[in-house]
Amino acid sequence: MADPLLKIRGLRKTFTRAGHTVAALDGVDLDVPPGTTVALAGASGSGKSTLARCVMRLTAPDAGTIHLAGTELLALPEPALRALRPRFQMVFQDPSAAFNPRATVLRALSDPLRLHNLAPRHEWRDRALALLQMVRLPPDLIDRRPHELSGGQRQRVAIARALATNPRLVVLDEPVSALDVSVRNAVLNLLQDLQDRTGVAYLLISHDLAVVRAIARTVAIMEAGRIVEHGPVAEVFAHPATDTTRRLLAAVPRLSMA
Amino acid sequence: MIAVQNLSVAYGTAQALDAISLTLAQGRRLAVLGESGSGKSTLAMAICGLLPTGARTTGRIGFPTLNAPVLGRDIGVVFQDPAGSLNPVLTIGEQIAEVAVVHRGHTWREAEAHAARLLDRMGIPRPTEALRRHPHEFSGGQRQRIALAAALAADPVLLIADEPTSALDTVVQHAMVELLDSLVRERGLTLLFVTHDIALASMLADEVAILHAGRLMESGPVAQVFRTPAHAYTRALLAARLDLDTPLQHRLPEIGANFTVVTPHG
Numbered sequence: 001m002a003d004p005l006l007k008i009r010g011l012r013k014t015f016t017r018a019g020h021t022v023a024a025l026d027g028v029d030l031d032v033p034p035g036t037t038v039a040l041a042g043a044s045g046s047g048k049s050t051l052a053r054c055v056m057r058l059t060a061p062d063a064g065t066i067h068l069a070g071t072e073l074l075a076l077p078e079p080a081l082r083a084l085r086p087r088f089q090m091v092f093q094d095p096s097a098a099f100n101p102r103a104t105v106l107r108a109l110s111d112p113l114r115l116h117n118l119a120p121r122h123e124w125r126d127r128a129l130a131l132l133q134m135v136r137l138p139p140d141l142i143d144r145r146p147h148e149l150s151g152g153q154r155q156r157v158a159i160a161r162a163l164a165t166n167p168r169l170v171v172l173d174e175p176v177s178a179l180d181v182s183v184r185n186a187v188l189n190l191l192q193d194l195q196d197r198t199g200v201a202y203l204l205i206s207h208d209l210a211v212v213r214a215i216a217r218t219v220a221i222m223e224a225g226r227i228v229e230h231g232p233v234a235e236v237f238a239h240p241a242t243d244t245t246r247r248l249l250a251a252v253p254r255l256s257m258a
Numbered sequence: 259m260i261a262v263q264n265l266s267v268a269y270g271t272a273q274a275l276d277a278i279s280l281t282l283a284q285g286r287r288l289a290v291l292g293e294s295g296s297g298k299s300t301l302a303m304a305i306c307g308l309l310p311t312g313a314r315t316t317g318r319i320g321f322p323t324l325n326a327p328v329l330g331r332d333i334g335v336v337f338q339d340p341a342g343s344l345n346p347v348l349t350i351g352e353q354i355a356e357v358a359v360v361h362r363g364h365t366w367r368e369a370e371a372h373a374a375r376l377l378d379r380m381g382i383p384r385p386t387e388a389l390r391r392h393p394h395e396f397s398g399g400q401r402q403r404i405a406l407a408a409a410l411a412a413d414p415v416l417l418i419a420d421e422p423t424s425a426l427d428t429v430v431q432h433a434m435v436e437l438l439d440s441l442v443r444e445r446g447l448t449l450l451f452v453t454h455d456i457a458l459a460s461m462l463a464d465e466v467a468i469l470h471a472g473r474l475m476e477s478g479p480v481a482q483v484f485r486t487p488a489h490a491y492t493r494a495l496l497a498a499r500l501d502l503d504t505p506l507q508h509r510l511p512e513i514g515a516n517f518t519v520v521t522p523h524g
Contacts, residue, residue, distance in 0.1 A: 037507075043427050043428075043429040043430065044397075044398070044426075044427045044430065045397075151294065180293040180294055180454065181293060181454065181456070181495060181498055181499070181513075182293060182494070182495075182498065182513040183513075184498075184500075185498050185500070185510035185511060185512050185513070186512045186513075188510055189509050189510055189512060189522055192507070192509065207427035207428050207429070208428050209428070209502065210500040210501050210502060210504060211500060213500075213502065213504055213506060214500055214504050214506075214507070214508075214510060215507060216507070217507060233506060233507075234506055237502065247429055248428065248429060249502065250432065251428040251429045251431065251432035252428060252501055252502050253428075253431075253432075253435075253455060253457035253458045253461060253501070254457055254461070254501055254502070255456065255457045255460050255484065255496075255499065255501065256457075256460045256461050256480075257460060257480065257481045257484050257485055
């Protein structure tokens with residue numbers, strides 16, 4: 001098997017809240033192979049979002065290592081980190097909170113090109129149009145602002161922005177939980193198509209095992225800062241080994257016609 | 259208990275509801291199912307009499323079995339975001355007890371004991387101590403249970419719940435749905451439950467009304483509507499649902515124009 005694209009070892013993070021020390025991450029090991037989708041599933045407070053924030057270097061862990069394509073991210077000084085930023089991106093749950101409300105779609109999509117000096121100014125518009133086409137949005141959205149888009153359109157723009165720098169890894173933090181049912185599947189299909197075309201790997205953060213099942217190959221189940229179960233989605237779902245996994249499975253709503 | 263006749267609601271030039279008629283019999287549980295912009299919350303708020311000023315309403319909303327119902331006393335309401343129902347500067351005990359004082363004429367002492375019993379029933383640990391705490395000291399799931407306790411404190415006969423679980427993770431949502439289900443049964447409540455989740459609608463309701471873009475697509479008993487859907491939109495929602503039977507890592511059915519369902523090839 002190829003070396004993992006993302007390799008996390010011994011990650012620890014404690015928070016102090018109201019005098020209590022809480023281990024948000026209590027020794028986490030996790031691999032994401034290139035070009036695949038690994039899901040990190042758990043209830044609120046299990047530590048999955050803290051782990052995502054550590055990978056993005058938005059939160060500094062107390063101990064552990066995170067390697068991205070062989071480079072240790074946590075020891076990286078700011079200039080080197082900035083040079084590596086285009087390789088790992090994130091898509092957030094709430095597409096309306098992820099945008100500057102005054103910036104147009106063109107601005108949102110060309111910002112990463114400008115920040116990382118990936119294309120000259122005269123190419124920005126064409127690159128943004130190509131990105132819109134890639135996420136199956138019409139070109140006339142390019143001069144709109146976020147509030148003029150539907151929730152599904154905003155999340156497609158967020159995905160386009162994350163992919164603008166041709167990343168190797170995208171962290172998807174509950175990417176469809178704020179979306180309507182009628183657009184959710186199209187966004188999940190889009191994510192799978194983009195992975196097939198570009199070889200991007202996804203670390204999918206979700207509390208919903210139905211979404212995990214739809215797009216992930218491997219799943220790690222978190223509770224209280226630890227990964228309590230880990231394996232191929234088909235095996236873990238068919239033969240859950242822990243109560244945590246059984247509780248998450250039992251919580252998926254089922255159509256009842258009794 | 260509720261009879262809605264030809265109800266239309268407009269905000270400015272935007273038509274939020276367009277000629278909705280439906281009834282809900284006493285003791286029945288109705289799910290109002292729809293996506294954002296369907297008008298499902300507008301319908302619930304219209305029934306509560308809580309539409310914003312400036313909403314233009316035509317049609318009729320009647321409560322044939324209730325005599326001049328009062329919100330809070332005869333009708334309890336729970337919102338998606340418990341911040342909408344709970345006051346951050348008051349203790350939860352004051353907020354739950356106040357409902358029983360105002361609407362049922364309890365003394366404060368009686369009302370506090372009543373509030374503690376309700377919190378215990380809601381599964382809030384150490385209820386007597388919890389009464390003295392403020393909303394921010396509880397988790398999102400607990401806050402929603404506290405809001406439910408306040409909604410039920412005056413023993414209403416009708417409970418209106420507007421997406422009470424959609425801000426919660428699936429595990430907390432599951433526990434909340436089970437709690438709501440058992441409370442509705444043991445108190446004989448009539449329930450109007452607003453949701454975007456077709457599976458939750460089927461688990462919690464006897465009847466379903468499906469709204470899209472302000473219009474009623476179809477309504478009827480859950481088993482009938484979901485077994486033999488009459489409208490293409492209902493069929494599309496059924497086809498696009500995700501659950502533990504969804505095939506692993508396959509392309510998913512997408513809802514297209516006129517509610518056609520297409521599964522692309524991966």
